[in-house]
Amino acid sequence: MKTFYFRKLVRDKVLQRCLDDPQIKTYHHVLSDEDYKVELVRKLHEEVDEIDTASSRDDLLCEIADVQEVLDALALLYEFTKDDIRTAQNKKNQKNGAFKDRAYIDKVELDDESEWVQILRAQPDKYEEI
Numbered sequence: 001m002k003t004f005y006f007r008k009l010v011r012d013k014v015l016q017r018c019l020d021d022p023q024i025k026t027y028h029h030v031l032s033d034e035d036y037k038v039e040l041v042r043k044l045h046e047e048v049d050e051i052d053t054a055s056s057r058d059d060l061l062c063e064i065a066d067v068q069e070v071l072d073a074l075a076l077l078y079e080f081t082k083d084d085i086r087t088a089q090n091k092k093n094q095k096n097g098a099f100k101d102r103a104y105i106d107k108v109e110l111d112d113e114s115e116w117v118q119i120l121r122a123q124p125d126k127y128e129e130i
Helices: 012-020 033-051 057-077 082-096 115-121
Strands: none
Touching: 033 057, 057 082
16 A cells, blocks of 8 residues: 655545545544644645646636635634625725736835835845845
8 A cells, every 4th residue: 555645634525535435544633723724824825826737717717716715714714704804805905906907016126214125124035135
């Protein structure tokens, strides 16, 4: 018998299919609240990465649906309603806008005294200083 590490949060029916298959011995456990939070965020990253590999419009739709499923699970875990999320989204859109204009900033040049210098330097993985 070959053994493979899975090490990921799976949908309920995936686990059940594994448990029902006599050719698979499944080692699993139920996550604590804290571990569940961590694994949902990890799953969100996994699902978002899969959007890049979608080979058709239908595949893309399925990948976006997977992302939405994880977002819905996170909202449920933190007890946010769809209205809570819509309200926060609207508030953020009023302050910062949405993504409709497709604006993309290549780089910024800042005065040495700008408050943004420290903000951006504090996140070197996100904002590389040239």
